[in-house]
Amino acid sequence: MKPVMVVGGGISGIQAALDLADQGIKVYLVEKTPSIGGRMAQLDKTFPTLDCSSCILTPKMVEVARHENIEILAYSEVLEINGEAGNFKVKVRKKPRYVDVTKCTGCGVCMKYCPSKVPDEFNLGLSERKAIYIPFPQAIPLKATIDAEHCLWFQKNICRNCEKFCPAKAIDYEQKPEDIELNVAAIIFATGYELIADHSLLTDQYGYGRYANVYTNLEFERLVSATGPTGGEILRRSDGRKPKNIAFIQCVCSRDIRMNPNCSSICCMASVKEGILVREHHPDIEVTIFYMDLRAFGKGYQEFYDRAKEEFGIRFVRSKPATIVENPETKNLILYYEDTHASRYKAEEFEMVVLAVGVKPVVPDSFVPIGEDMFAQVKDPYLDPVASPKPGIYVIGMLNSPKDIPDSVIQGSAAAMKASILACKS
Amino acid sequence: MSSEEVKVEGACPTDEVRIGVYVCHCGLNIAGVINVKEVVEYAQKLPNVVSAKEYIFMCSAPGQDLIREDIKKCKLNRVVIAACGPEMHEPTFRAVLEEAGLNPYVLEMVSIREGSSWVHYEDPEAATEKAKDMVRMAVARARNLEPLEKMSGEVKQRALIVGGGIAGLASALDLAERGFEVHIVEKKPVLGGHAARMGQLNVEGRKVSGKDLVDYLVKKVKDNPNVHIYTNAEVTKVDGSIGNFTITVKLKPRYVNDKCTSCGKCVEVCPVTAPNEYEYGIGERKAIFLPFEGAYPNQYVIDPETCTFCGKCVEVCPEGAINLDEKEKEITLEVGGIILATGHDPYEPPVGEYGYGLSPKVITLHQLKRLLSEDGPTKGELVIDGKRPRNIVFISCVGSLGTTPNANQYCSRMCCSASLLEALHIKEKYPDAQVFFVHKDVRTYGKDENLYWKAIDNLVKFVRFEESPKVTVGKGEVKVEVEESTIQERLVIPADLVVLVTGMEPPKEIEELRSLFKVGCGGDGFLKEAHLKLNPVESLTGGIYLAGTATGPKSIAESIVAGSAAAAKAASLLSKDTIEVEPIVAVVDEDKCSGCGICVSICPYGAISLEKKEDGTRVSKVDPMLCQGCGTCGAACPSAAIQQNSYKDKQIIPQILAVFER
Amino acid sequence: MSDGDGFEPTIVVFACHWCTYQAINLAGTSRMKYPPNVRVIRVMCSGRVDPQFVIEAFKNGADGVLVAGCHPGDCHYVNGNMKTMRRTVMLEKLLQDMGIEKERFRREWISAAEAKKWVEVVTEMVEQVRKLGPLKLAEREVVMNE
């Protein structure tokens, strides 16, 4: 049996890796960032069960780390793919961490003494990390990484504090990128998604980046998270005060012919969940969700939506606000929208606005064909919905199409099944 | 005997039991409500506790390290973890114990998160007190926990797939191609389920029919030597457990054997008719019939429910393929894993709901699909009451979202897309038709949004309601009245055809299914997955996996993916020679057992038997591979001679007493 | 605990792993609120609940005891809950004959999906027992064998 490669260490890739490894097949799990975990690690809770995201994800991550058939290649990237189904030769670059992972214990002392502060990607820039860092407490592998772009030693040849204070003597500024070639039977791409945050609509129409109290939904997720920058307190960027009311705007950069005609599948329920989390912790904060159609389509979703309305008193307004204007004094936000019931335009002031921004896949370079809709093409949308048109290559999770966690997990398992057939034949 | 004595019995002497207690913050999930420090300090004072510590995430790598180091440093022989419940992390921490050289079964997990911080967040003081009580109870139980030897059983490398619909076929094909032997048991006389009758599909520009998909899978499945297909068959008994199930299957008589050439002479003479369930009630079939053209097996069948056994068909059959005396047969299958791909039923509106059953002009979406199918009763021509309908009104959420008193509360997920697909189909075929889509929310999620755009481009008229619409059936006339909620206007649409967009329901046999296979159902009545998010194709019962719409509404593509996913789970099991099973089985103390036989009488698995000893007396004997660890024998044993490992009297009673040792 | 207004009863709950314990978890993940007076003992099947456990609980200070398992027909272990049914029906009468008010002992079927029912049952039971006050039993001075 030949090994299989999984590219992307989010929940979909993790599931694929586990289901292959459990069948006795060797798996290389390639992850671009220093830790596996993906987007799910950034979420506070998950809908509709309100399970704490890290609580259900961490065991899977630990299982991956412990599995004898899985080799994690974190902080690594695929450079080249040659060969064919059943016999791929994949060149992978292991980026230098400048930390000897065999010595690093993940104690975090280096992070304490590093003087260079960088916006923290895990918290979407809502807080700062150091130039040497561990992305989050449950990271796997739990090893420090030096971000050379911001490290004073690499930039200005000064400091070397981490080296001085590292109790394990694990710092190695001399590390070089290391390229390895792996022979695998199949490759599963699970490269995940990012928000469509680069469109002018966000700044021009909704003032994101211009108005302090406008957030994206992922930012807000970090804001309500206990492990987030505020320890779970909802505080405004402008004045650090708890808002009296919050508006969620759905379908920002989704279902919009200008940049993304697709529905992003997850944002309706994510906002409902975030609304519930707000109401649960702060019953005094009013929550309004502006939506077009509330897409509570999954198992238990409609029931969750019903509870949001009835039990948690969240207000749902069927309208898509056209503009947001900031009150320069209070930094409150005035939303202009059409009240369809009254057939007229309305302006309403909110102290915080969360934009449910649509998603686009993170595309793995030229390795998989991409369709007009930005997502990876599939061989057969019915009979083989996880197979790329290129034989032996599979595309799952958000790369495949917009989808929620259960569907990503199911695709992970399904791709593992398909790849295992190839692995066993070769 | 006093409870005090029981408490002491079997416990290790005080100086031998060394317990470590680890309290998790779970970020703020626990620490945000419970005063963790206070709990830790409290735990330190409990008898036998030699170490008590807290950490932000006990399940994280550093948290696990902390426990491992402590076990070694403090020479612990029992571990209590106060965090979440055992479902998620018991395997994690058992591994930690093993890595530190401890037996994995001296672990006790106590859920102060689900059991306290998450439910008593409004009263942190009470939550903290409760957490202390829970820790004390856990310590009392842990004190008497015993190391257990792991047990393993053989895995039979074969799978049973219940249901030969699209998901079951996908699972079967994957497993067979992976090299495993597969048995498909289908209740109906033919494979294909609902998908085979779905008519034309069109996603991402690819036009196929449901039947094309089924045909493709059926062909591959039947040509694969690893696959055994039993149609017209039902599972009647399930014995054993993960890795080693014994399945009894009833093979119902078809009365027609494979000499049948489908010539159809029998149908002509058959005097009995019944509504054609394969056309969702459109038209009729005979008692002897072919479910649909090109079905597999492509062979006639007699429905014994409607057949009068008059024998006319036997007389005319040129091949002598009909045997009315055919008897039911029974076979047994030995399999390691089971995939339940038992599907769904379409919601059937009661007569009168939106005029259903009162006029031929009111039909369900399933019926519409049959009418538009080239292999359907009208060969794809949409003709209602002898005429081609012009005004066609789709009413969505029939049987879903609580729109009518009879409706389910949940959303059926794919009906919006499915009806827009048909709306476009109609528009393409009959461009002059007026199509109204009367809906609550349009839930064309993900890439299906494309259908919504196309429907708008093709001038499908969208009408939104909050109050359910009213359908009035007059003399040959049908009207749909609806309060359009966006523009707030009352619309009256005269309809030549009303299509009720019906949702999916758990199949009628769901009750029998779940008691047969010992799987649970959720609030919506569909089969329940082990974890809604992270274990969506596994049941809570080991070795039983769930595919397709068995767990809830899904599209065809989603069902196929779920079929493959369930196959992956089964493949993980079947690729092993042995499987570890929980050793929480019953054990007998022969010195106490008097052979009264009470346990033998009540064991649901026949795992206990009476064995004659040399002196002629009898004692109970447990077969640990058959025992599933329910412990009911322990509750009944009049001599306290049979006990369930990890749930012995001496482990539970101290836990009860500890509640009050405040 | 003492008599009077401030009385907070302690209810001991025996819950089966597959149904009621899952419902309790679900109540947790759904952040449903219920009174903190319950102390849950998890067993694999309600059929494991020995009537002796219930008696020990009452004897040692429980103000109420709840035995909860899967609905009839749903038992993970075929018919463990049917044994529970038969035992608890008998036990109900025994406890009443021993002078324990019937509200203090309850048997409920709560499926894994019925978090709401769990909350309702315990809320109601705590309320009823709170009204009854502490369980009054004959007090005995016991000189045990040392």
Add this chain to the structure above:
Amino acid sequence: MSKPKVALYWCASCGGCEEATVDLTERLFDLVEAVDIVFWPIAMDFKREDLEKMEDGSIDIAIINGGIRFEEHEEMVKLLRRKSKIVIAYGSCAHLGGIPGLANAYPREEILKFAYEEAPTVINQDRVRPMKKTTVDGMEFELPDFLEYLKPLDEVIDVDYYIPGCPPTPDLTWEAVSKLLSGEIPPKGHVFGSDKSLCHECPLNETKPDEIKLEELKRPHQVVLDRSKCYLTQGVLCMGPVTRGGCEALCIKGGMPCTGCFGPLEGVYNQGAKALSFLASVIDIEDEEKYREMLEKLGFDPIGWFFRYSLAKGMIYRKKGDGE
């Protein structure tokens, strides 16, 4: 060398235990030969003062039957405990409370009221009740008071061994006494009799099928028992499975199901509850309504059925000082 000193005493009991001692018949002579009976009020003229005069610990074995229901019982057993090296609780009443222990289902006041006023055979228009202090002809008498409830012996004094039974069989009594006299001392708290339940030695055990499933229950008077077949399988409650063996299955041989007088086995801490549990387990009815109806029709009386001898032990009570 002086012979071992033995004392015998009875508290609240029917006298059957005393008879059981006499039932030793010829072996009684051997006993008298082997020991000095220093105190046995029912057979010989001993007074309390005689006992008081003895040195503490001078009696080798005190055999006490009956439960503790009067102040006098309490005083006397405490005194005996002081004077004796070994105390044996003899018979079901001393061991578990026995039949008199069934009175614990009722409060003292209710019992007195019934016994002196309400019982249909009582004529007591003045409602006279025994008084603790009474003056008769100017002389003041003090009577021992009737306690709140009946206690098994070990709830009043420390007990070394138990000889169970209602009454204990002569063989068991002889075996126990001779064992102790021969110096073969079992661990403290030992209950004489078998270590296994009655089923183990029951002559009908052979006839029992491997599986017992009862479609209905019957009371013993409602059925003519087939004396060659396990009684439980005939639908009547036999306490055999939940009762210590060692009684020679006398009742079974006499055509009656076991009623449980030998008490529970080691590890069972509530004989009645356990009896309830095993019986409920083997009834083959899954419809709750039907099941309730059946019990109703039978006049289901759990205390009477399952706790005939062990109510004083098995009753739910709270230890004094527990819980405020």
